[in-house]
Amino acid sequence: MIEYRVTKYDPANRNVGGASTLPEWTSFSDIGCMFNGSPLSEAEYLQVENAYIVSALEFLRESGISSLAVRELENHRGAPLTFGEGSNLSLDQLKTALSRILREEFWCKLEGRDSFIHIGYDYYMYVGVPACCSRAEQVASGLGLFVEPFQSPYGGMGAA
Template sequence: MHQYRVTKYNPKLRNPDGTYPAEEWTSRADIGNSFGGVCLTREEYLRVEQAYLDTAAAFLSEAGISELTVTGLENHRKYPNAPQEGSHIKAEAAPAVLRSLLREDFWCKLESHAAFIHIGYDYYMYIGMPIESKHP
């Protein structure tokens, strides 16, 4: 399996040990706050969020993944539109689930026998695919 970490963070700003010292937003809740002297606007948040969703869809399409299963569901806030544990999500519906994950409405993993997409802490997205991407 080929694994990828998708982030909005500039790799040129990472320290030699891989840490990222720059002040950055990490959540939709940060809209309206300033980071490095720049205010995070709703428009900028939505632009970045859409880039993540487009990237996930492109990986799924490239790998020919048509369906993922919801695993490890955590819905402590009782978000009404959360999928059910074990439900099958068609690839074309995955961006809607991922949007909710990025917005911290609930948490889960999307997995299949050949692929996975997880949203991690600090706005990281982890993707595993059975093929090496031509566009990492």
């Protein structure tokens, strides 16, 4: 399996420990807060959120993956959901689920037999696919994201 970290964070702006050295927004709730002298607008947030979703789905499409299952669902806010633990979500359903996970409405791992998408703290996304996805890497880069080989801290396939 090939694992990637896909983020809006430029690796050139990281310290030795890997943390960003710049003040950066990390959440939907940061809309309206000041970063680098300007408030984060909803439009700017949505552009980045869309880049994450388009990129995640491109990795799956390039790998021939049409669905992922919900694992370790956490819904502490009681968000209304049309699925539950173990549900298989199609690419269209994943698009909506990823948006809601990125907005911290709920959290879960999205996993298949040989693939996954994990959304982590501070707007980090981890993607696992069966083989290298050079087209998806280019799509993500073209949308302003940074793609790096990186093992998900949320565990590989079947992790509990």
